[in-house]
Amino acid sequence: MxxxxxxxxxxxxxxxxxxxxxxxxxxxxxxxxxxxxxxxxxxxxxxxxxxxxxxxxxxxxxxxxxxxxxxxxxxxxxxxxxxxxxxxxxxxxxxxxxxxxxxxxxxxxxxxxxxxxxxxxxxxxxxxxxxxxxxxxxxxxxxxxxxxxxxxxxxxxxxxxxxxxxxxxxxxxxxxxxxxxxxxxxxxxxxxxxxxxxxxxxxxxxxxxxxxxxxxxxxxxxxxxxxxxxxxxxxxxxxxxxxxxxxxxxxxxxxxxxxxxxxxxxxxxxxxxxxxxxxxxxxxxxxxxxxxxxxxxxxxxxKRAMVWGGGSKAVGFLTNFADIGLFEFVVDINPYMENNFIPGIGSQYVQPGFLKEYQPDVVIIMNGIYKDEISQTMNEMGVFPNVYTL
Ligand SMILES: [Zn+2]
Structure with missing residues (x-):
């Protein structure tokens, strides 16, 4: 090295x-x-x-x-x-x-x-x-x-x-x-x-x-x-x-x-x-x-918790807490990511529609700039979790 x-x-x-x-x-x-x-x-x-x-x-x-x-x-x-x-x-x-x-x-x-x-x-x-x-x-x-x-x-x-x-x-x-x-x-x-x-x-x-x-x-x-x-x-x-x-x-x-x-x-x-x-x-x-x-x-x-927003921020965040093993799924709106797994972490990417059934208790939004857009999407689907932003 x-x-x-x-x-x-x-x-x-x-x-x-x-x-x-x-x-x-x-x-x-x-x-x-x-x-x-x-x-x-x-x-x-x-x-x-x-x-x-x-x-x-x-x-x-x-x-x-x-x-x-x-x-x-x-x-x-x-x-x-x-x-x-x-x-x-x-x-x-x-x-x-x-x-x-x-x-x-x-x-x-x-x-x-x-x-x-x-x-x-x-x-x-x-x-x-x-x-x-x-x-x-x-x-x-x-x-x-x-x-x-x-x-x-x-x-x-x-x-x-x-x-x-x-x-x-x-x-x-x-x-x-x-x-x-x-x-x-x-x-x-x-x-x-x-x-x-x-x-x-x-x-x-x-x-x-x-x-x-x-x-x-x-x-x-x-x-x-x-x-x-x-x-x-x-x-x-x-x-x-x-x-x-x-x-x-x-x-x-x-x-x-x-x-x-x-x-x-x-x-x-x-x-x-x-x-x-x-x-x-x-x-x-x-x-x-x-x-x-x-x-x-x-x-x-x-509680059921999800991360919303894949990509680098999710990896940067989860790298520090992988040992807790809290997140099975991560939401990302990019359809090309669906069903893939997060490098080094192993959580699976899902599309927003997945939340209707999964009904998470907590959603952690990786980029606060998308908070309104994401909250609106979730509420329209009848999903009302506790929302945290980084
Ligand atoms: Zn320098």
Whole structure:
């Protein structure tokens, strides 16, 4: 096992570990057909480290040799109305602000291509998705082309107006090398607009949201550490903001020869981030204990409990309490997940309709932003459990 002693976001070596999760399943969103397969998923340790030079947070034990591309995985959120409204809003923003009409849009790490399809449909032109894990046949839009490969220098030659990269950078360990590759790929003339979106760590730290820490995410950005990365790799930042209930961090930038450090209000200093990390370190065990007691109590009372919302948050949450053995089922509205089993945990995915018969006493919602949508769905089915949100 390698324990990184330098920061992959700035290449300096003033880093310190501050939080461990042992035996985390290395996959969160792969599709597994049996409980045995789910429980056999390899486990590895996480040690979050803080960089005192650039404020970046990363898993210093991350194993970069894991193949995350060849197994089928499900990470589509497009089945939720709330999420589609969000994607539509950010698409309209980009199209309007940068006048992207009938142009070429590239998406790095496009997953199943839902966002690319949406923004292409709204803006016209053509869309090119680059992702080694793209599943053939998921998109029928004739204006889209998909390359099942990793981003490389040659892709910079595509005459794009906009390059998007949503929820990909947090999976990349060598973040400085990756952004340098993207910058280099554009050469000295091509200057597309760059739009990146990642989860933001400051909220995770402030809320002691341990469920948002899992193996597949090796890199955790704050506004400050993301801005420092972009500037240090030759990008001028046009906009930097939080969105999606402050869960996501969005950045718009363009390659530039000179990157004058215009700072944005949300960019925290390294000292401020260090304080946040120290507060997290002090309080996180209390938060873990609170949830452990609550779940153990539900178990002792013989109540039926379910988690609503699969994917990574469910794995991040359940990893810490798998020994209690409370959750047989997890609800997820993505029909492709139905009947699959959660990696490393072994709970089975069911569709919302399952609750009509199962009638759980307690439902724990993994993402509070969906609370109204989920409560409405349950009430319409005649299901009225105690609802908790993380
Ligand atoms: Zn650093």
């Amino acid at each position: 390698i324990r990184y002693s330098y920061c992959p976001n700035c290449n300096k070596n003033h880093v310190e570990g501050f939080f461990r999760i042992d035996n985390a399943p290395i996959f969160s969103v792969v599709t597994l057909k049996t409980r045995e397969e789910a429980l056999a998923v390899p486990r590895k340790d996480i040690e979050l480290a803080f960089c005192n030079d650039c404020g970046f947070i990363f898993n210093r034990l991350y194993d970069t040799s894991i193949d995350y591309f060849s197994m089928g995985y499900e990470d589509q959120q497009g089945h939720s109305k709330t999420f589609m409204q969000y994607l539509t809003r950010i698409s309209h923003h980009l199209i309007g602000r940068y006048n992207i009409k009938n142009q070429t849009i590239v998406e790095i790490g496009c997953g199943k291509g839902d966002f690319l399809n949406l923004i292409n449909t709204l803006s016209g032109g053509v869309g090119i998705g680059i992702d080694p894990a793209y599943a053939d046949g998921r998109q029928e839009n004739p204006n889209l082309t998909f390359y099942k490969e990793q981003y490389s220098l040659k892709h910079g030659e595509i005459a794009s107006r906009l390059v998007c990269c949503r929820h990909t950078l947090e999976h990349i360990h060598q973040t400085k090398a990756f952004m340098t590759l993207i910058r280099d790929s554009f050469g000295s003339v091509h200057r597309p607009l760059i739009f990146f979106e990642v989860p933001q760590i400051s909220r995770i730290l402030d809320d002691f949201a341990f469920w948002d820490i899992y193996y597949e995410h090796c890199s955790y950005f704050s506004a400050g550490s993301l801005a420092r990365l972009f500037r240090s790799t030759g990008f001028k930042i046009l906009d930097l903001r939080f969105d999606y209930d402050d869960q996501y961090l969005l950045i718009e930038a363009v390659a530039a020869e000179e990157t004058t450090p215009v700072t944005f209000d949300i960019e925290e200093s390294i000292a401020e981030q260090k304080q946040r990390v120290d507060a997290f370190r002090m309080k996180i065990n209390e938060q873990l204990g609170f949830w452990r007691n609550r779940l153990q109590e539900i178990k002792d009372q013989g």
